[in-house]
Amino acid sequence: MAILKAVRGTRDLLPPETELWNRVEATARAVFARYGFGEIRTPVFEPTELFARGVGEETDIVSKEMYTWEDRGRADSDKGQSLTLRPENTAGVVRAYIEHKMGDAGMLQKLFYIGPQFRRERPQRGRYRQFWQIGAEVLGPAWSGSESALRDAEVLEMLAALLNELGVKGWRLALNSVGSATDRARYSAALRDALAPVKHLMCEDNQRRAETNPLRVLDSKDPGDQEIINGLPKIADYLDEASQEHFAQVKAALDSCGVEYVVEPRLVRGLDYYTRTTFEFTVPDGSGLGTQNALLGGGRYDGLSEMLGGPKAPGIGFAIGEDRLILTLQAQAAEAEAKKMDAFIAPMGVGQNAAALSLASELRRAGLSIEVGDGSFRLKKSFEAADKLARKMVIVGEDEVSSGILTVKDFAAGEQTKVPRAELAAALRQ
Template sequence: MATIKAVRGTRDLLPPDTTLWNHVEATARAVFARYGFGEIRTPLFEATELFARGVGEETDIVSKEMYTWEDRGRAESDKGQSLTLRPENTAGVVRAYIEHGMADSGMLEKLFYIGPQFRRERPQRGRYRQFWQIGAEVLGPPWSGSDSALRDAEVLEMLATLLDELGVKGWRLALNSVGSAEDRTRYSAALREALAPVKHLMCEDNQRRAETNPLRVLDSKEPGDQEIINGLPKIADFLGDDSRAHFDQVKAALDACGVPYVIDPRLVRGLDYYTRTTFEFTVPDGSGLGTQNALLGGGRYDGLSEMLGGPKAPGIGFAIGEDRLILTLQAQAAEKQPAKLDAFVAPMGAAQNPAALKLARELRRAGLTIEVGDGNFRLKKSFEAADKLARKMVIVGEDEVNSGLFTVKNFAAGEQEKIPREDLATALSS
């Protein structure tokens, strides 16, 4: 009988890798807390209409990549609802913001999430059909300051802090503005006009995007299309005075904080809800992501709440590809291999198993990380297991239990000594 394996595009996360995952998530939670963010947890699936209206029907996500099904009632005649596994989480967070009347407080809402998203795209290194994101959203009524350039700069400064605290080396922040909805409309029209005589020379995907969502052409990494793309109009030339002033304020705040950035006029991010500030953090080649070296991205979405039927609530947010972040940390060796346990408690014979478990309980309650062997193991096997798992080994024999003096083997020093039971916790922690 054939074995059952994980579905293509999904994977199991196993120790010791999960230690690094937990470290990343704990660090993110700690950093977000310092900036006043609280956690939100939205459903794994939503009404399909949420993503069609929010993300955009002509985006690749909605038109090609979503996992969608008809959720029928019990009776065959019941009209079903179209549901979709979430391909991203910003729309779901804004939906929750509207549904629960969070705007009524009049306060700025700072929300973060950690969880899986789902897209049916071709699996490759760092990209999976079930993938994990760490993200955050800042939104609120205009009078809460949600549309301020300061909010944009604060989010970017927080991300720089997070990447630094995780030990990500050589990160690069690319920054741009796609202006207001009006600016973007004018720019899209100019792009369509510029693409009309040359789109037939481009790849099939870009020919389609030139008609349905021309800003997505700028995101294309297709090598044969780069010369054409580089010659297209720049969004900076279509920004209104308000958009230009907002972007200048973002840059000034980042300069004041010492957060380095580069301006990338091609950075537009193709989702329909983006306005004004857009950004992307990348890492150098050789950081484990291949040529697709984007680590996280995001931007401002001042009209998304209204697109979803809610009140005016300007916002800005981002999503970190956690799978890609982990690969980067591993490739850059920014995190050491998981530390060994403090000690391996090795009973000498099955009769000493209860005493060994009792001792392990005492040491664990003292805050130590402990593994317990089995008295049926041969001594050699206990030594081999202890050396792999722990820094030290505590031998639990009849003499040790009766005398209260335990033999402790220090593998790094190659030494062993007798230590009284009451001093074990202190000795093992050093």
């Protein structure tokens, strides 16, 4: 009998990797709490109509990627309901906001979630058919301040703080404005006109998008279409005065709190509910994600509540691909570890400095990369320096010098062993 395996596009998470997942989620919870966010948990499946109306029927998510089925009716009724495993969580959070009348208190709602999402897309590195997201939404009645550019900047500053606290290196924030719903409609019409004479030169997906949802063309990663895309009109030329002012306020607030960003005129994000501010955080090549290096993204959705039949409730949110975040942290940690020196020699007292330098010279002649501390360092300082610079630390005290048995601390393994001097070079290479 064949061994049963996990469905293609899904995977098991095992220790010790789950320790990193738990650390990431605990850090996210702690950072969100500092900014006044509370946790919301929505159902894993929702009515299909929620995503068709909220995300947009012409998006790739709704048209290609959702796991949808007809639920059988109750015993007293033969009428079923179309249900869908959630492909994203913003629509579900806004549905909960409306259903539970969370806006009636007139207060700003700051909500975060951590959980699985589902999309039937081609499995690739960092992208799975069951994947995990960490996300947050800020929404409420307009008088609660939910429309303010300050909310956009606060969310972006919080994300910068979270990535820094997790230790993500080299992140880059790309920022743009897609304007109001009126701006967006005007820009979509201009894009459709500009694409009409050239769409036949593009890939099949972009030919379809040029008709059904031209903003999605700007999201395309097809290398053969980039020259055409670069020549298309820019949305900045179609923003009304209010949208321009809102975007200027977002940028000014980010400047004031020291969050670096770049304005990307092509960044539109293709979901139908986005308005005004859109953003994306990416990481450098070599961070474990390949060429598709987006780590998280989001934007403002001032009309989504009305699209779902609720009251006016402007909002902004984001979703972090947790699988991709974990890959990035693992790749960057491995890269940092590879760059570390083989060992840090730590003399225990100034009187051992000469012996430490002699040992370092011997090990360097054996082809190892070695850093030497100073005997005036306190032991704690030596440990801190060694952990940053090298994979292992060799302690040189009076006992080690007299016995020829060195104490070796392996930081990755968390172990401390005794090694004869004649075997030290071989031990440090392991």
